[in-house]
Amino acid sequence: RKEVEQDPGPFNVPEGATVAFNCTYSNSASQSFFWYRQDCRKEPKLLMSVYSSGNEDGRFTAQLNRASQYISLLIRDSKLSDSATYLCVVTRDTGRRALTFGSGTRLQVQP
Amino acid sequence: SAVISQKPSRDICQRGTSLTIQCQVDSQVTMMFWYRQQPGQSLTLIATANQGSEATYESGFVIDKFPISRPNLTFSTLTVSNMSPEDSSIYLCSGGVANTGELFFGEGSRLTVL
Numbered sequence: 093r094k095e096v097e098q099d100p101g102p103f104n105v106p107e108g109a110t111v112a113f114n115c116t117y118s119n120s121a122s123q124s125f126f127w128y129r130q131d132c133r134k135e136p137k138l139l140m141s142v143y144s145s146g147n148e149d150g151r152f153t154a155q156l157n158r159a160s161q162y163i164s165l166l167i168r169d170s171k172l173s174d175s176a177t178y179l180c181v182v183t184r185d186t187g188r189r190a191l192t193f194g195s196g197t198r199l200q201v202q203p
Numbered sequence: 204s205a206v207i208s209q210k211p212s213r214d215i216c217q218r219g220t221s222l223t224i225q226c227q228v229d230s231q232v233t234m235m236f237w238y239r240q241q242p243g244q245s246l247t248l249i250a251t252a253n254q255g256s257e258a259t260y261e262s263g264f265v266i267d268k269f270p271i272s273r274p275n276l277t278f279s280t281l282t283v284s285n286m287s288p289e290d291s292s293i294y295l296c297s298g299g300v301a302n303t304g305e306l307f308f309g310e311g312s313r314l315t316v317l
Contacts, residue, residue, distance in 0.1 A: 126305075135295060135308035136246065179245060190236055191306055195245040 093118050096194035098180050104200045109170045113197045115163040115180030125156055127165050128179040130196065136179055139165075170201045205230050209296050209309035216316050221284045224312045226296030228277045235273060236306070237281045238295040246295065252279040286316045 098115045105111050117125075125142035140147065142154040142163055153166040163180055180194035206229040216222050226235070235252040250258040250271055258271035273279040283290050293313050299306040 135310050137308070138305045190234075190248050190251055191246075192248070193238075193246040 094195070095119060095184075095192045096180050096182055098194040098197050100195060100197060102198040102200050104202060105170055106202055107170055107172060109201075110166065110168045111170055111199060112167075113165045113178055113180075113199075115165075115194055117161050117163070117180075117182050117192075119182070119184060120161060122161075122182040122184060124183040125163050126181040126191070127152075127154055127163075128181050128193070130177045130179055132176075136193075139178070167199075170199075172201050172203060175199055175201045205232055205298055205307040207296055207298055207307050207309035209294075209312050211312055212310060213313040214315070216286055216314065218287055218316060220286055221282055222286065222314060223280050223282045224294055224296070226279045226281070226298075226309055228298045228307075231276045232298035232307075233276070233300050234306075235279050235296065235298045237269070237271060237279070238297060238308075240293045240295060240311070242292075249281070249294075252281075283314065286314075288316045290314065291316045 096117050103111055127139040128136040129139045130136040140149050140154050142156045144156050146155040151168045155164045177196040177198045179196045181191045184192055208227045210225050237249040238246040239249055240246045248261050249264045249269055250260045252258050252271050252273040254273050254276055268284050270282045293311040295311045296309040297306045
């Protein structure tokens with residue numbers, strides 16, 4: 093079983109739509125959680141951290157359910173520029189802070 | 204934030220040769236890592252680059268195949284040794300500060316082995 097699992101998509105949505113991505117992780121000792129964004133042929137970049145209380149950044153809302161080992165990302169009012177691959181990321185331990193990446197969910201927002 | 208520069212950005216190499224990728228960070232980071240991203244796949248951690256000491260390798264990666272150096276806080280190298288076509292991939296250097304969640308990535312080195 094992969095440490096971090098995501099639906100690969102692609103999710104094809106029209107502009108203005110709301111879309112949600114889910115992610116599960118297998119290691120209950122995982123400490124920190126993030127969503128990264130990777131554009132085609134570019135390096136990953138941090139989109140937002142994910143907290144147990146849930147957090148929002150503009151059109152983006154992230155939530156964490158530790159009991160279910162489940163992370164979500166909600167994008168409201170999708171823009172063409174949101175088209176990218178969204179990577180669910182967890183840290184395996186607090187010592188080295190190495191990140192474990194999911195395989196990513198591809199989003200294509202269409203006009 | 205940190206800006207991470209990698210070189211070469213791409214290379215085409217012959218089977219059996221070795222290639223060294225350099226990574227330079229513009230500010231001091233406590234953590235540096237090397238990842239591999241194969242076509243259509245996500246990132247796989249190769250190793251943690253430790254300043255002044257041997258790197259810490261993940262399962263499936265060994266020092267003889269992927270020797271890593273980190274002589275100071277802002278510079279690291281990854282060598283892909285005795286290359287085979289299976290080593291064709293994008294190799295990404297990343298850096299971050301301990302106790303923060305964010306890793307910054309270089310643009311990657313796209314390696315093709317013939």
